[in-house]
Amino acid sequence: xxxxxxxxxxxxxxxxxxxxxxxxxxxxxxxxxxxxxxxxxxxxxxxxxxxxxxxxxxxxxxxxxxxxxxxxxxxxxxxxxxxxxxxxxxxxxxxxxxxxxxxxxxxxxxxxxxxxxxxxxxxxxxxxxxxxxxxxxxxxxxxxxxxxxxxxxxxxxxxxxxxxxxxxxxxxxxxxxxxxxxxxxxxxxxxxxxxxxxxxxxxxxxxxxxxxxxxxxxxxxxxxxxxxxxxxxxxxxxxxxxxxxxxxxxxxxxxxxxxxxxxxxxxxxxxxxxxxxxxxxxxxxxxxxxxxxxxxxxxxxxxxxxxxxxxxxxxxxxxxxxxxxxxxxxxxxxxxxxxxxxxxxxxxxxxxxxxxxxxxxxxxxxxxxxxxxxxxxxxxxxxxxxxxxxxxxxxxxxxxxxxxxxxxxxxxxxxxxxxxxxxxxxxxxxxxxxxxxxxxxxxxxxxxxxxxxxxxx
Numbered sequence: 001x002x003x004x005x006x007x008x009x010x011x012x013x014x015x016x017x018x019x020x021x022x023x024x025x026x027x028x029x030x031x032x033x034x035x036x037x038x039x040x041x042x043x044x045x046x047x048x049x050x051x052x053x054x055x056x057x058x059x060x061x062x063x064x065x066x067x068x069x070x071x072x073x074x075x076x077x078x079x080x081x082x083x084x085x086x087x088x089x090x091x092x093x094x095x096x097x098x099x100x101x102x103x104x105x106x107x108x109x110x111x112x113x114x115x116x117x118x119x120x121x122x123x124x125x126x127x128x129x130x131x132x133x134x135x136x137x138x139x140x141x142x143x144x145x146x147x148x149x150x151x152x153x154x155x156x157x158x159x160x161x162x163x164x165x166x167x168x169x170x171x172x173x174x175x176x177x178x179x180x181x182x183x184x185x186x187x188x189x190x191x192x193x194x195x196x197x198x199x200x201x202x203x204x205x206x207x208x209x210x211x212x213x214x215x216x217x218x219x220x221x222x223x224x225x226x227x228x229x230x231x232x233x234x235x236x237x238x239x240x241x242x243x244x245x246x247x248x249x250x251x252x253x254x255x256x257x258x259x260x261x262x263x264x265x266x267x268x269x270x271x272x273x274x275x276x277x278x279x280x281x282x283x284x285x286x287x288x289x290x291x292x293x294x295x296x297x298x299x300x301x302x303x304x305x306x307x308x309x310x311x312x313x314x315x316x317x318x319x320x321x322x323x324x325x326x327x328x329x330x331x332x333x334x335x336x337x338x339x340x341x342x343x344x345x346x347x348x349x350x351x352x353x354x355x356x357x358x359x360x361x362x363x364x365x366x367x368x369x370x371x372x373x374x375x376x377x378x379x380x381x382x383x384x385x386x387x388x389x390x391x392x393x394x395x396x397x398x399x400x401x402x403x404x405x406x407x408x409x410x411x412x413x414x415x416x417x418x419x420x421x422x423x424x425x426x427x428x429x430x431x432x433x434x435x436x437x438x439x440x441x442x443x444x445x446x447x448x449x450x451x452x453x454x455x456x457x
């Protein structure tokens with residue numbers, strides 16, 4: 001014992017040292033793997049969306065997701081992490097100078113209250129920030145300038161995503177302090193992105209030929225590949241959001257993710273068979289994504305049986321919701337609103353019914369004797385994020401449209417945005433068949449524009 005230090009002080013110090021979290025190699029490794037899985041979701045989303053568009057827009061759709069990996073990563077390191085998870089300022093935003101440029105963080109410094117380094121938490125949350133604006137792109141297929149999209153992403157994550165992430169997940173954020181449960185992003189990711197998509201399309205308008213020309217997916221195998229990658233990556237997205245494996249909550253979330261996704265896929269297919277007379281691959285993929293979206297906020301507070309109910313409800317309601325665009329007249333190209341906005345709302349509100357009080361927290365839903373209290377909190381979270389994202393996103397789109405124009409020219413949209421925006425095409429058929437007679441020339445834009453009225457690309 002060092003001289004001059006009282007015995008009780010030493011004992012107290014040893015007790016505090018024993019109670020303080022220490023770096024866990026297991027949790028750190030697990031979270032790095034989860035971060036990589038969430039990163040994979042953005043390319044998976046690119047394939048999912050890329051297969052759903054017509055062939056002439058495939059590369060543009062892929063790039064609209066991939067560019068988010070570049071833009072958001074740099075913004076996150078420079079100041080985004082500080083805004084989202086820095087010290088609270090007025091319950092609406094964060095700021096910590098040590099987080100700016102990730103320059104004041106020790107390599108073994110732990111995220112407060114957890115056994116993983118700050119660097120690991122930062123990179124895990126980075127992948128969420130990358131994915132969220134990429135989700136918006138599906139609603140804008142075929143008609144947005146790539147430069148305008150890049151500018152929109154840059155502004156949107158700064159004024160919408162970073163603040164909302166702080167509201168929901170940041171210590172001191174007003175929705176966090178209110179007690180809104182969002183395990184992995186029902187409000188901050190899916191409602192946020194879905195509402196933003198609605199705001200932008202209300203500004204930029206419909207595609208040429210909407211409700212007149214056939215706009216079928218050009219590659220359903222690509223859609224299924226993307227859905228499979230999303231499903232796989234979502235285990236990191238959801239189970240990783242508990243930031244460790246010490247108490248079993250992440251394991252429950254892993255199970256509920258699988259269960260709800262399966263239930264939603266089956267429910268969507270059943271609805272589709274009854275409503276349209278067939279089980280489609282697009283329906284299977286869309287149903288799976290709807291289940292993944294709905295269980296994201298709710299899976300950490302529900303049981304596996306509750307997850308089945310949540311998934312089934314989401315599968316049917318989202319399948320019904322995708323048809324609203326034809327009735328209401330808004331052109332959500334790839335059903336971002338019907339799946340992500342509606343699915344996020346369903347999953348977030350159903351916490352107020354299916355929370356057991358025995359997994360993520362002690363909060364109980366209506367079906368477990370908790371009354372309407374948690375449901376009321378969930379509703380506040382849902383509609384505050386929805387309205388904020390909708391209004392600010394529409395304003396951003398309006399300003400960008402006035403300054404530089406968000407939409408490509410009509411003839412470019414008709415002939416194909418890939419060639420104009422990226423000087424490439426997704427598939428090269430010039431050597432098909434091997435003979436000179438079999439070789440085809442890439443049609444000029446005018447010729448393609450004329451042909452597109454007769455043949456669905």
